[in-house]
Amino acid sequence: MLLLRVWLFGAAVPAIGMGIWLLRIADAPRSAQALQVVTVAAGMAAHAAMVWWRVPRSVNTNKWLSMLLVGGLFLPLSVGSHNGPARWLPIGNFRLYLAPLLLPLTLFQLGAPRQGLSAYTVPVIAVVVALSLQPDASQLTAFAVAMTALLASRDRPRLVRVSLLSLVLGAAGVAWRTPETLAPVRYVEGAFALAAAVSPWGLGLALVAALLPVATFAWAARILRSPGAFAVALYWATVFALAPRQVTPVPWLGFGAGPILGYFLVAGAVSRTVAETHGRPNHRLQLTAAEAMMSRRG
Numbered sequence: 333m334l335l336l337r338v339w340l341f342g343a344a345v346p347a348i349g350m351g352i353w354l355l356r357i358a359d360a361p362r363s364a365q366a367l368q369v370v371t372v373a374a375g376m377a378a379h380a381a382m383v384w385w386r387v388p389r390s391v392n393t394n395k396w397l398s399m400l401l402v403g404g405l406f407l408p409l410s411v412g413s414h415n416g417p418a419r420w421l422p423i424g425n426f427r428l429y430l431a432p433l434l435l436p437l438t439l440f441q442l443g444a445p446r447q448g449l450s451a452y453t454v455p456v457i458a459v460v461v462a463l464s465l466q467p468d469a470s471q472l473t474a475f476a477v478a479m480t481a482l483l484a485s486r487d488r489p490r491l492v493r494v495s496l497l498s499l500v501l502g503a504a505g506v507a508w509r510t511p512e513t514l515a516p517v518r519y520v521e522g523a524f525a526l527a528a529a530v531s532p533w534g535l536g537l538a539l540v541a542a543l544l545p546v547a548t549f550a551w552a553a554r555i556l557r558s559p560g561a562f563a564v565a566l567y568w569a570t571v572f573a574l575a576p577r578q579v580t581p582v583p584w585l586g587f588g589a590g591p592i593l594g595y596f597l598v599a600g601a602v603s604r605t606v607a608e609t610h611g612r613p614n615h616r617l618q619l620t621a622a623e624a625m626m627s628r629r630g
Contacts, residue, residue, distance in 0.1 A: 333606045336552060340599040340606070341379060343548040347541035347584035348372055348592060354526050355587060358519040364587050367426065371589040375596030382600025383607070394444050398455045401438045404430055405462035417514065419466045429590035431463065431471040432571075432583060436564045436598040439478050443560020449492065456496050460503045469507035470571065470580035476500040478567035481559050516578035523582035524575050538585055542572055545584070545595060552602050556609060561602055 348368070355365045408418045408430055420427035442455060456479065463472040479500050483493040518526050527538035546565050553562035568583060575582050583591035 333555065336548075336555060337603045337606055339548045340552065340603045341376075343545040343599070344584050344592070344595045345372075346544060347538075350527070350538060350541050351523065351585040351587070354523055354585065355519050357530060358526055360519050360587060364519075367589065368587065368592070371592045374589075375592045378593060379596040379600035379603070382597060383604050385604065394441055395451050398438065398441045398451065401434045401441065402455045402458045402462070404434050405459060409462070409465055417466055417468065419468050426589075429581060429588055431466075431468055431590070432581070432588070433590040433594040433597070435459070435471065435475055436567060436594045437601060439475070439482070439563040439567055440558075440560040440598050440601055442479075442482055443558055443563055449488070452488065453492060453496065457499065460500055464503050464507060467507045467510050468580075469504065469510065469512075470574050470577075472500070472507050473504045473574065474567045474570040476504045477570040478563040481563040481566050485559055512579055517587075520581045520586045520588060521575075521578040523585035525578070527585070542583070542585060545599075546572070549602070552606065556602075556605060558602075558605070564598055564602075 352365060352368050355368065407421050411418075411422060419429060419431060421430055422428075438455065438459065442452060459475060460472070463475065476497075479497065483497050485493075516522050524535065524538055528535040546568050549561050549565035549568070552558065553560075553565060571580060571583055574580060581588040581591065584595065
């Protein structure tokens with residue numbers, strides 16, 4: 333599975349490289365171009381950290397990681413603007429868009445096998461609450477579509493699956509009723525339109541570059557039989573489907589550190605899972621008896 337791990341590491345690189353080129357075409361500030369390059373380096377370091385993370389995989393580890401990820405979505409609400417959406421975390425002179433950083437890894441974690449019911453439902457409800465309060469209709473919609481892959485599993489009671497699906501879809505519908513107050517930026521939300529303005533070939537290359545990570549995660553989902561990896565692919569595909577509306581930054585092609593860091597983090601987690609599960613029956617992590625008991629109690 334070395335080839336899959338190589339693809340997981342590099343699948344977003346063409347889109348990121350083209351995004352930096354689009355920044356130059358759009359005469360974006362040099363600081364923005366430099367930040368993208370620094371973010372790529374930080375993302376690759378984060379990928380390596382996820383791959384070589386020595387903390388043993390367990391039910392408790394997954395619970396704590398899910399809590400940290402979901403809790404991070406509430407940070408913008410504590411420092412957000414009173415005159416507009418609260419989606420960014422100010423860090424020095426720039427703002428970090430947390431939803432595309434945290435949601436991919438959150439979805440992959442939610443797809444982990446044999447989680448307790450509370451460890452599964454509480455994070456989903458918390459994500460819906462956080463994104464509804466920000467509000468962020470596009471990210472909430474992408475999360476809702478991705479959750480269909482996770483809720484399709486019959487491992488959960490039918491009532492729980494139907495209730496959670498109704499919650500996320502209903503919240504997304506309500507969020508779209510809130511008018512978007514931010515004007516799109518051509519090298520952020522309008523990256524595809526900017527590529528099309530260069531030439532039809534530019535748009536074609538942008539579409540291919542954008543689909544590479546989606547296809548790679550779909551491939552990983554098939555190899556690992558992982559609904560979590562497939563949910564991540566659906567999440568990104570939905571964000572790209574919303575791109576013509578120019579209501580959310582285009583991942584990797586548009587300016588922004590969140591999607592780049594989010595990709596390398598979740599790609600590192602999936603790559604580690606590939607390394608751990610390669611050659612094991614059914615490509616699934618085997619939990620110890622004690623972990624299984626803790627999972628049922630959760």
